[in-house]
Amino acid sequence: xQPLLYNNSLDTLFMVWWATFYAVVVGVPxxxxxxxxxxxxxxxxxxxxxxxxxxxxxxxxxxxxxxxxVLIPFTRFLVGxxxxxxxAVVPLAIASIPFFARxxxxxxxxxxxxxVEAVQSMGGGTWTVVFKVLLPQALPALVAAVTTTVITLxxxxxxxxxxxxxxxxxxxYTYGFQQYETRLMVVTVVLxxxxxxxxxxxxxxxxxRLAGRGSRSTAPVRVGLRRARTPQAxxxxxxxxxxxATALTKVT
Amino acid sequence: xxxxxxxxxxxxSRGREVTALDGVDLHVREGEVYGxxxxxxxxxxxxxxxxxxxxxxxxxxxTVNGQDLTALxxxxxxxxxxxxxxxxxxxxxxQHFNLLSSRTVQANVELPLEILGVSGKERExxxxxxxxxxxxxxxxxxxxxxxxxxxxxxxGIARALAGDxxxxxxxxxxxxxxxxxxxxxxQLLRDLNQQLGLTVLLITHEMDVVKTxxxxxxxxxxxxxxESGTVSELLATxxxxxxxxxxxxxxxxxxxxxxxxxxxxxxxxxxxxxxSQLSRTYNIDISILGAAMDTVAGKQIGRMRIELPxxxxxxxxxxxxxxxxxxxxxxxxxxxxxxxxxALLKEGAK
Numbered sequence: 001x002q003p004l005l006y007n008n009s010l011d012t013l014f015m016v017w018w019a020t021f022y023a024v025v026v027g028v029p030x031x032x033x034x035x036x037x038x039x040x041x042x043x044x045x046x047x048x049x050x051x052x053x054x055x056x057x058x059x060x061x062x063x064x065x066x067x068x069x070v071l072i073p074f075t076r077f078l079v080g081x082x083x084x085x086x087x088a089v090v091p092l093a094i095a096s097i098p099f100f101a102r103x104x105x106x107x108x109x110x111x112x113x114x115x116v117e118a119v120q121s122m123g124g125g126t127w128t129v130v131f132k133v134l135l136p137q138a139l140p141a142l143v144a145a146v147t148t149t150v151i152t153l154x155x156x157x158x159x160x161x162x163x164x165x166x167x168x169x170x171x172x173y174t175y176g177f178q179q180y181e182t183r184l185m186v187v188t189v190v191l192x193x194x195x196x197x198x199x200x201x202x203x204x205x206x207x208x209r210l211a212g213r214g215s216r217s218t219a220p221v222r223v224g225l226r227r228a229r230t231p232q233a234x235x236x237x238x239x240x241x242x243x244x245a246t247a248l249t250k251v252t
Numbered sequence: 253x254x255x256x257x258x259x260x261x262x263x264x265s266r267g268r269e270v271t272a273l274d275g276v277d278l279h280v281r282e283g284e285v286y287g288x289x290x291x292x293x294x295x296x297x298x299x300x301x302x303x304x305x306x307x308x309x310x311x312x313x314x315t316v317n318g319q320d321l322t323a324l325x326x327x328x329x330x331x332x333x334x335x336x337x338x339x340x341x342x343x344x345x346x347q348h349f350n351l352l353s354s355r356t357v358q359a360n361v362e363l364p365l366e367i368l369g370v371s372g373k374e375r376e377x378x379x380x381x382x383x384x385x386x387x388x389x390x391x392x393x394x395x396x397x398x399x400x401x402x403x404x405x406x407x408g409i410a411r412a413l414a415g416d417x418x419x420x421x422x423x424x425x426x427x428x429x430x431x432x433x434x435x436x437x438x439q440l441l442r443d444l445n446q447q448l449g450l451t452v453l454l455i456t457h458e459m460d461v462v463k464t465x466x467x468x469x470x471x472x473x474x475x476x477x478x479e480s481g482t483v484s485e486l487l488a489t490x491x492x493x494x495x496x497x498x499x500x501x502x503x504x505x506x507x508x509x510x511x512x513x514x515x516x517x518x519x520x521x522x523x524x525x526x527x528s529q530l531s532r533t534y535n536i537d538i539s540i541l542g543a544a545m546d547t548v549a550g551k552q553i554g555r556m557r558i559e560l561p562x563x564x565x566x567x568x569x570x571x572x573x574x575x576x577x578x579x580x581x582x583x584x585x586x587x588x589x590x591x592x593x594x595a596l597l598k599e600g601a602k
Contacts, residue, residue, distance in 0.1 A: 042330070043330075112348075112350070114346060114348055114350040115350050115352060117306055117346075117350065118344070118346060118350035118351075119363070119367070120306060120331065120339070121304055121306060121339060121342070121344040121421075122339065122340055122344075122363065122364040122367050122411075122414075122415065123336040123337060123338075123339040123340030123364070123367055123368070123415070124336070124367045125331065125333075125336055126330070128367055132352075132363060132366070132367075133352065136352065136354040136355070137352060137353065137354055139354065210354075213353070213354060213395050213397070
């Protein structure tokens with residue numbers, strides 16, 4: 001049982017790793033393309049935007065199981081086989097690319113347009129804006145998007161496993177479900193839970209580190225106050241509110 | 253240094269047209285601090301963004317430092333290499349600072365140098381030098397989130413200076429700051445203007461900003477420049493709205509048979525204590541009803557509303573004396589408030 005679990009876990013990691021790799025490599029440029037060609041974007045092009053948007057939406061509407069079946073000829077053409085972990089990587093990657101591209105689009109859209117203008121005012125072109133502003137500023141959100149994608153892929157890989165893709169899903173299905181090895185099924189599910197938890201925790205940690213740059217010394221309370229303040233309101237009332245606070249601390 | 257001629261900007265959205273700029277002619281001389289004031293929606297922001305073509309004007313030309321940027325830009329909506337190069341020599345400071353939170357203060361200042369292709373060592377040297385200039389040498393390794401608003405704007409200014417600009421554009425750079433920080437940032441801009449000979453074009457909705465640092469000013473309304481000139485020229489213009497906003501005087505006569513006179517001091521002759529001279533020479537009692545004065549480089553600039561005893565006919569000679577001193581004197585048409593008050597009192601009694 002041990003080698004079975006070990007090998008199938010490796011297969012799952014193999015599928016998830018390569019699918020994530022392709023999702024990032026193709027999804028980041030695709031997401032950027034969606035943003036840049038959008039109305040008001042740096043490379044505004046309504047036709048390209050609509051076409052890419054439609055392709056992404058079609059890719060996302062396919063139920064994964066159907067997508068796998070539809071892609072069988074394409075997968076055979078690409079990797080020579082449509083079964084096993086290698087065969088599963090192709091549909092996994094193709095399912096996650098549009099998903100991840102939309103997440104990239106949302107992450108990059110959050111970047112303050114003022115920063116783009118600032119770089120343009122310095123004489124920066126589109127590439128400078130992409131590599132010095134959009135990607136670095138969206139990095140925490142992008143890492144969160146990768147985390148979400150990896151976890152989604154772990155789920156998809158289990159589905160892929162059930163139809164001959166290998167990995168933990170295959171193990172749970174063939175041994176656990178078809179041969180009534182309930183113990184093995186439980187162990188597999190626990191392994192998947194552990195895997196998902198580790199990925200989520202690691203992702204959250206990285207996001208926290210990236211987003212927290214420079215805010216270690218400032219208390220979160222202060223940030224809240226600053227946000228609440230309207231631009232018109234001067235900081236004049238601040239000393240007035242601070243004084244009673246200091247007075248209070250002196251008393252206590 | 254900056255000249256715009258017939259600058260027009262029309263926004264089209266869903267078939268509707270909004271004219272943000274309606275034929276703006278602006279002339280900013282080399283080495284001066286020029287303030288554009290107006291209420292929000294007057295087109296100030298569009299104007300300053302048209303100067304470095306962040307916003308493409310619908311028609312008209314922009315010339316900065318002898319270079320016609322509108323001709324340079326070509327027809328496409330994307331900035332070509334020539335325009336980008338010209339922009340790198342025009343500094344810009346923003347209301348919300350627009351610093352990259354993912355970069356340290358030093359790396360933020362290095363950003364324009366990276367765009368210019370300056371080598372790493374040289375970038376560091378220049379960035380530290382600029383941070384020293386704005387008084388933030390010790391914050392080089394800090395992140396923007398660790399700085400106060402005023403410090404962030406200093407970083408913004410240091411960053412704007414990285415390309416050795418001759419022109420600095422300031423888009424409401426002090427509007428998000430408290431009054432004290434505003435003063436220190438304005439002082440810094442003034443120092444930079446004097447030390448580096450930097451020409452500054454700033455837009456603001458705060459009259460105080462214009463009063464504190466501007467040599468010249470323009471008032472915008474509905475996409476047009478309705479008044480412009482140096483601060484003393486504006487003061488010398490009878491009925492100037494900008495002068496009235498910059499140096500507001502109020503006050504009503506204390507009784508009937510008084511003459512109320514607005515005296516405008518616009519720098520040239522106003523070094524003498526004229527009011528006390530007037531009082532002594534003609535042996536009259538003068539009361540000051542209101543005044544808005546500033547002393548810049550030993551010269552008094554501003555307005556004062558004074559009250560002379562007696563009707564206008566009796567005060568022709570003293571008024572002539574004031575005019576002889578080179579002051580602009582306007583007889584204010586303000587009614588004695590007494591009858592109105594009396595009426596109110598009667599109403600109250602009923």
